[in-house]
Amino acid sequence: MQQILQTRVLKKTRLSERVVGVTLGLDNGTALPAWEPGAHIELELAASQIEPLYRQYSLCGQQDNTHEWQIAVLKDEASRGGSVFIHDVLQEGDVVPVSIPKNHFPFAANKKCFFIAGGIGITPIMPMVKAAAAAGLDWQLLYLARNTADFIFLEDLRQLDGSRIKAHASDLDGQFDLQKTLLALDGQTTVYSCGPQGLLNALEQYQDEQTYIGWKLVLERFAIEADASTLTGNSFTVTLQKSGKTITVASDETILSALKREGIKVKCSCQNGTCGTCETVVISGLPEHRDFVLSEEERELNETMMICVSRAKSAELVLDL
Ligand code: FES
Known part of the structure; x- marks a missing residue:
């Protein structure tokens, strides 16, 4: 069972036209659990009267501040409501149930780090850069944004060592030559990146090409749109261990939508296999993993699965639901 903390919004500040910063803490000055760079927390938002929304945000504040957690939230008008709720409704003093930190994007403090942040993707990268600077590592940060006004935390980062940071805004500087930058990296470098899908896809594609052999790539995905064609497949049945119910998942639906169709409530958030909430x-049974959360080793263990996107290789799955 996931541990939930009843946090309070201590501060809400505007970081840019489209981004607000939210600082959370516990009442009575109780210390918050420790976290590592790359970690995120899941907020339970009372955005609808029917059921809460669960949204994950990377922790981007000071790791050694055990009394405050900071997140930064981009207002996404096309979102299903989480970021709009945080921007327009959430206020200082409000109570927000929050999970303890989880980390699907761990920072290994490799000797040579090349960080690439795209837009709001700076949030998990920010603590990594600070950790790299504190450890005296050889690091560089490439910070890409569509508009100059979208940069957040840039001045703070420049205080660490401005000579290691390249900030590139397309409205002012034109298109960035990512390929040229990547070609200059050597095999000792680990690239950590978080940003829009297009950026991450391009990095994976470049790494696949022979010319780029050598550097290691560690990615954090967010806000991807699930492609319907990647969610479909063979029909199979799911048996729910706790209720004993058996449900057929049609070839054109996900386990999550089949459960919802049957009125079974399951906690979910991104619905595209990137957050880990579901x-x-x-x-028993053999899952066909289609998420972006589990590592290769975890996939092979087949102990858990993300039911919003993953399907079954076997005719039946028995789930702990
Ligand atoms: S709801 Fe996010 S991984 Fe399934």
Whole structure:
């Protein structure tokens, strides 16, 4: 069972026209659990009267501040309501149930780090850069944004060592030559990147090409749109261990939508396999993992699966639901 903390909004500040910063803490000055760079927390938002919304945000504040957690939230008008709720409704003093930090994007403090942040993707990168600077590592940061006005935390970052940072805004500087930058990296470098899907896809594609052999790539995905064609496949059945119910998942629906169709409530958030909220224990059967959360080793264990996108290789799955 996930541990939930009843945090309070201590501060809400505007970081740019489209981004607000939210600082959360516990009442009575109780210390918050420790976290590592790359970690995120999940907020339970009372954005609808029917059911809460669950949204994940990277922790981007001071790791050694055990009394405050800071997140930065981009207002996405096309969102399903989470970021709009935080921008327009959430206020200082409000109570927000929050999970303890989880980390699907761990920072290994490699000797040579090349950080690439696209837009709001700076949030998990920011603590990594600070950790790299504190450890005296050889680091560089490439910070890409569409508009100059979208940069957040830039001045703070420049205080660490401005000579290691390149900020590139397309409205002012034109298109960035990512390929040229990547070609200059050597095999000792680990690239950490978080940003829009297009940026991450381009990095993966460049790394696949022979010319780029050598550097290691560690990615954090967010805000991807699930492609319907990647969610479909063979029909199979899901048996819910706790209720004993068996449900057929049609070839054109996900386990999550099949459960919803049957009126079974399951906690979910991104619905595109990137956040880990719907992670479910597999009791038997063979999942076909289609998420971006589990590592290769975790996939091979087949102990859990993300039911918003993953399907079954076997005719039946038994889940701990
Ligand atoms: S709801 Fe986010 S991974 Fe399934």
